[in-house]
Amino acid sequence: ExxxxxxxxxxxxxxxxxxxxxxxxxxxxxxxxxxxxxxxxxxxxxxxxxxxxxxxxxxxxxxxxxxxxxxxxxxxxxxxxxxxxxxxxxEPGAGSPLYSGYLWKLRTCDSGNNNRKWIERWFCLKRDNCLYYYKNDNESQPLGALMLANYTATRTPDSGRPYSFQVLRKGAAGLHLAADGEESATRWLAVVSHSIERNAQMDEWLDISKRNLKLSPSAVQQPDCFGYLMKLGEKWKSWKRRYCVLKDACLFFYKDGTSDSALGMVCLHGYRIQNSTAGGKRFAFEILPPEPRQRHFYFHTDTEMDKKRW
CATH class of the missing domain: 2.30.42.10 (PDZ domain)
Incomplete structure (x- = not known):
């Protein structure tokens, strides 16, 4: 309506x-x-x-x-x-959490250890690799969040509370947490540690991709696919011929095959690909982003075989 x-x-x-x-x-x-x-x-x-x-x-x-x-x-x-x-x-990190549940969070007042207090909070580990915590499971606005890049998660047997662990990073405020049982503590440590590891792998992947951005097409080692594509620009019907190299879910764009470095790149994690009729082109396809605020891409090739190759 x-x-x-x-x-x-x-x-x-x-x-x-x-x-x-x-x-x-x-x-x-x-x-x-x-x-x-x-x-x-x-x-x-x-x-x-x-x-x-x-x-x-x-x-x-x-x-x-x-x-x-x-x-x-x-x-x-x-x-x-x-x-x-x-x-x-x-909303950042929207969608179903990877893992969620109640944990005890240690709050330490400025006056020292005598005023340490454990408070129960609802925690959500989301797909953006952030650990959010809320007053309870009915709240939608988090009290705080921890981006898990370069953190470590370890047990704290001397905390004075059973089933406790900490999530810390040098030079940054962390979280001291505790579960209600051994099984819950083990599970939380596993999912948080996995998220930290995934963050580290992503950082390494981004560093490699940034280095590849400065290379010529022929210098990119073991590409998954390469060749010319027609790419749709910001304006409809403004197709431009670009030399493209696909490497580890990253698509690099070059002016031509002899360029010294890439014009740009797009990281394709989470994107979907499907056939397209964009601009009336016969061998067109489009790449759909995982989030609506991200850019949508259109390409076409000269032949059906080349389209299938890409």
Whole structure:
């Protein structure tokens, strides 16, 4: 059911908003100081129709194609769901936690160890490798969070409380925690340690990817795939031929195969790939981001075989 009709007039080649998903598509981002911002469009709006064409059953690429079909004015019928969707889109580490439960958190007052107090809090380890804690399991606003990069998790048998452990990093405030039983403590130590290890692996992967960014295409060791792709730019129909190298879930873009370094890269962890009809190109495909605020990519090749190779 349509809640509102908004009109967005293109300026400088752009409307100023991005969409996410398919059947239906949802407004996922609105750029500042653009026509979309002043039109009344809001993040979380479900797009029902574009210029009187119903798009509820249209794919993402079909809606994008329709929006860039030549008109400088878009009349959008939308269903307003901002009160429901916006918090989901914006909340860091949104989604189901990797692990959650009650733990005892040690609070030490400034006056010293005599004022140490254990307080029960609800803890959630989320997919962004952060450990959040809340007053209780009914709260949605965390009291605090710990990003687990470069931390260690170890038992603390001399804490004065059984089943206790600490999550610490040199030069940073940590957490001293305790479970209600041995099984719970062991499980928490395992999941937190695994998250710390995953953070370390990600840091190493990012360091290697940053180094590869400065290399020529031929200097990237053992690439997973390489060759020319047509890549869609910021503006619809602005296809550019780029030499691309795929290495360890990272796609590097070069002006051509003889470039000294990459123009840029995109880290593809969590992305999905699917066929596309973008720009009416026969051998097109699109790469869909795991989060709506991340960028959507379109490519096409010259042959079906090359498309399958990529």
């Amino acid at each position: 349509c809640d509102k009709t908004v009109v967005v007039r293109r300026e400088s080649g752009e409307f100023g908003f991005r969409i996410h998903g398919s059947r239906p598509v949802v407004v996922s981002a609105i750029e500042p100081d653009t026509p979309a911002e002043t039109s009344g469009l809001e993040v979380g709006d479900i797009v029902i129709s574009v210029n009187s064409v119903n798009v509820l059953e249209a794919s993402h690429s079909e809606v994008v194609k329709l929006a860039h079909a030549g008109s400088d004015t878009l009349q959008l019928e939308v269903a307003r769901t901002c009160n429901v969707l916006t918090p989901v889109v914006r």
